[in-house]
Amino acid sequence: MSEEAKRILIIEDETDLVLGLTDAFEFEGYQVDYAQTGELGVQKAEEISPNLIVLDLMLAGMNGYNVCKAIRHRDTVTPILILSARSQENDIIRGLEAGADDYMTKPFSIGELLARVRAIFRRISPSPDRSSSRIITVGDAVINIDSYTATVGNKQVDLGFYATAILHVLHDKRGEPVSRDDILDAVWGIDANPTNRTIDNFILKLRRVLEKNPAKPKHILTVYGQGYKLTQ
Ligand code: CA
Numbered sequence: 001m002s003e004e005a006k007r008i009l010i011i012e013d014e015t016d017l018v019l020g021l022t023d024a025f026e027f028e029g030y031q032v033d034y035a036q037t038g039e040l041g042v043q044k045a046e047e048i049s050p051n052l053i054v055l056d057l058m059l060a061g062m063n064g065y066n067v068c069k070a071i072r073h074r075d076t077v078t079p080i081l082i083l084s085a086r087s088q089e090n091d092i093i094r095g096l097e098a099g100a101d102d103y104m105t106k107p108f109s110i111g112e113l114l115a116r117v118r119a120i121f122r123r124i125s126p127s128p129d130r131s132s133s134r135i136i137t138v139g140d141a142v143i144n145i146d147s148y149t150a151t152v153g154n155k156q157v158d159l160g161f162y163a164t165a166i167l168h169v170l171h172d173k174r175g176e177p178v179s180r181d182d183i184l185d186a187v188w189g190i191d192a193n194p195t196n197r198t199i200d201n202f203i204l205k206l207r208r209v210l211e212k213n214p215a216k217p218k219h220i221l222t223v224y225g226q227g228y229k230l231t232q
Contacts, residue, residue, distance in 0.1 A: 006121060009050035010034040011041030011067060012083065013059050021054065024110045025117075038062030042070045050078065052120060054113075057084040057095060065098045072099030076149055076158045079120045083108070089201065096205045101148075101160035119188055120161065136171045138219050138230065141210045143167060150209050157209050162187060163202045170220070170230035177223035203228060 008030045012018050015036075022032045033048055035041035038059045045053060053071065057064030068080055082095045082103040092103050102120065104113055134145040141152045148164040150157045159167070165187045170178055180196040188194055203222075207214040221229045 005029060005031040006051040007031045007033065007048060008052045008054060008117070009041070009044055009048065010054045011038065011044075011059070011064075012054070012056040013037065014056070017056075017083075020110065021113075024114060028114060028118075030117075038064065038067040041067050045071050045075070045078070052117060053078060053080045054117075055080055055082050055100070057082055057091065065094055068095065068098035068100050072158050076147060076156075079161050081113075081116065081120070092201055093204055093208075096160065096163070096201060097208065099158040099160060101162055116194075122189070123161065123165070136167070138167070138171075138210050139212075143210075152209065159206070159209060163205050166199065166202050167206055167220075167230070170228060174230050175232045177226040177229040179227040183227070199228075 008025050010018055010021055010025075010032060012021070012034065013036050018034050018036070022034065025032045033044060033050065035044045039062050041053075041055065042062070055064050055067060059067070062070075064082065064084075068082070071078070071080065076099070079101045080099065082092075082100040083106060084091055084095065084103060085106045087105045092105075095103055102116060104116065136143050136145060141150045143150045143159065143164065145164060145168055148159050148161055150159050166183055169183055169186045180199050183199050184194065184196070203220060204214070207217050207220055210219060211217045219231050221231060223229050
């Protein structure tokens with residue numbers, strides 16, 4: 001990561017929340033830009049190439065899912081963290097499938113959000129070297145660990161940072177079950193505090209991309225009482 005301040009783009013229509021987030025991010029030394037509509041958000045993301053995007057799902061006009069897809073259409077790397085007032089699983093999964101890396105449901109604590117953002121910045125590599133990208137395979141899918149993408153047939157799908165990181169952890173222990181706690185420690189570290197449910201959501205996302213029948217997975221298995229296992 002370069003020495004200059006990291007840029008965060010907030011795409012959110014609630015003015016109070018934008019002000020609160022801007023204060024908190026600026027206090028941490030980040031440079032902040034914001035857009036109050038999805039359309040402007042997509043445009044700004046292209047103009048300023050932020051290091052991270054914080055995106056609200058519920059926007060008037062172009063909604064957050066479509067914003068996420070539009071950004072992912074030309075940029076598969078910049079982390080996108082979704083803010084959602086909805087806690088329903090389906091909305092979260094839909095956001096992750098649209099290419100988001102992480103999510104927080106409102107109301108959330110600013111401290112928790114800052115911890116997640118710090119964790120994302122700690123883990124992203126400054127410029128993935130495409131020529132020596134790390135590749136793993138799961139069934140017929142080829143996953144690029146450094147660009148967070150999976151190629152299945154002739155289709156390239158964005159997995160996002162966290163789903164890729166979870167898969168990487170399972171791959172390192174291929175054939176053995178890995179507990180949710182071990183996944184949390186390996187991927188999020190100690191400062192951020194996501195729940196086991198968060199992992200389950202990313203596993204669902206991975207199965208939807210990598211399994212022929214996500215309801216009957218053949219590669220990413222649940223090991224009852226133990227966690228998850230990537231088959232040999
Ligand atoms: Ca909103």
